[in-house]
Amino acid sequence: MTAFEPDLPSAFAGSACLGAWAHDPASDRLALSPILARLLSVPESTAAGTPLTRALAAVEAEDAVRLESVLRAAGEDGRPFEAEFRTRPGPEGTRWLRLMGRCRRDPATGALTTQGLAFDLTEERRPAGSEGGQAQRQANRLADHAAAMKGLVAGLRNPPLARLVDEVAVEIGHELARRLRGSGGRQVH
Known part of the structure; x- marks a missing residue:
């Protein structure tokens, strides 16, 4: 193929x-x-x-x-x-x-x-590869889910929930940044 x-x-x-x-x-x-x-x-x-x-x-x-x-x-x-x-x-x-x-x-x-x-x-x-690589994959999955939550919460018209999802997304962004700095700027997906 x-x-x-x-x-x-x-x-x-x-x-x-x-x-x-x-x-x-x-x-x-x-x-x-x-x-x-x-x-x-x-x-x-x-x-x-x-x-x-x-x-x-x-x-x-x-x-x-x-x-x-x-x-x-x-x-x-x-x-x-x-x-x-x-x-x-x-x-x-x-x-x-x-x-x-x-x-x-x-x-x-x-x-x-x-x-x-x-x-x-x-x-x-299942954990695979290095511990750092596994943590990076987990952070990437979290980011994917946070993006999906942001899209879904908009339709609910629930501002307190939307603020919480925004806060979670920001914290996940910080975690991704820490992981990227720790891997020399390479993103592992």
Whole structure:
């Protein structure tokens, strides 16, 4: 693969993509790729239509509540979304996963379906390389999340929350500056 000849299967393999998933808001059931079903402790025989509550039982409790809320909101507004969550410890340990998708109405039937892709972020979360490099990567991720929060908080029309997010962004900026000075000005991402 070159930059001028992208290869979709290679791109998926390199992205830690676990495959597709779909949620039917009307029946509250999920269809999961085989790998995603395994990570959520859903038997392969029911992966094509497992109850949402069954899949959420394999997710850390506080993340499960948030993930369920994200799926319900997607069904209401149809906007693209992404949600990160942790699985409960299992045979493969705790995994960090990300669902990305959006809800759409089927033009033929009018039925709502939320669908997207799942990604495994576990390796990204594990310490790797030097301690300084890991701290730099963490600071870079914090900056990415702070930028996302600033964009999201604007729509809430909550000035006290916006000020807090601004304060967090400034502090993260200071941390990034310290890390960059410590690495001789090189940014490690």
